[in-house]
Amino acid sequence: MYIIKQLRRKNNISQSQLGKEIGVSLRTIQLYERKDANIPIKNLTKIAEYFGLTIAELYMHEVNDMGEAYTKRQPFTKHGSVFYPLEHGKYLVMAPLILVEWQKKYIENLRKDNFSNPFQGGFIIDFLTEEPHRIFEVSGDSMNDSSAESIPNKAYVLGLEIKKELLTRNETLWHQSYILVCADRIICKQLTGYNKEKKTLQCHNLNTSPEFQDFELLLEEVLQVFKIEKKQF
Known part of the structure; x- marks a missing residue:
């Protein structure tokens, strides 16, 4: 998810630091920051909570390759x-x-x-x-x-x-x-x-x-x- 990379950079956190916080490897964080990453619920919850968000908010703020938020209908x-x-x-x-x-x-x-x-x-x-x-x-x-x-x-x-x-x-x-x-x-x-x-x-x-x-x-x-x-x- 690109939003994870954006949040991490906004908070001046390295991939290694984020991985340590949620208990996964550097390589795993690199995979999670890809567009179509399949992130387990337990780890996605940890990431969301780390940045003070919910899982839904992570997806609602997901961005595309150009860094622009996707246009989405109301939930x-x-x-x-x-x-x-x-x-x-x-x-x-x-x-x-x-x-x-x-x-x-x-x-x-x-x-x-x-x-x-x-x-x-x-x-x-x-x-x-x-x-x-x-x-x-x-x-x-x-x-x-x-x-x-x-x-x-x-x-x-x-x-x-x-x-x-x-x-x-x-x-x-x-x-x-x-x-x-x-x-x-x-x-x-x-x-x-x-x-x-x-x-x-x-x-x-x-x-x-x-x-x-x-x-x-x-x-x-x-x-x-x-x-x-x-x-x-």
């Missing part, structure tokens, strides 16, 4: 998320972030039909949808097999909510990764099928370690389903 709110129009039809979505320690509270609020969440995270998306977005912190390494599809412990994933009934009749949704909000927990799994007789979802772990066994989950135990669209480590 808008939808399904609890704030969308900031960027260039080339992209959007920054600031969505509710459900951290591991907040999962039980999220489920409690969901049961009470009283959604409230004190945390937000940001992802760049390519298009708008009618379905709600949520960001989840993943717990455990059951989906970590070191492949391109891997989702390691403490990763952040952007989920797009879908109706769970779709999983009972749409085979194109199989063999993809999901966040499943259940009555007693929130899990990240790949879904491989639906057993009509048992009314269960077939849950698959990418990690082949013996401690991570595939299992079936009753559909009625699932409160929400989010198809994972993007992830950050």
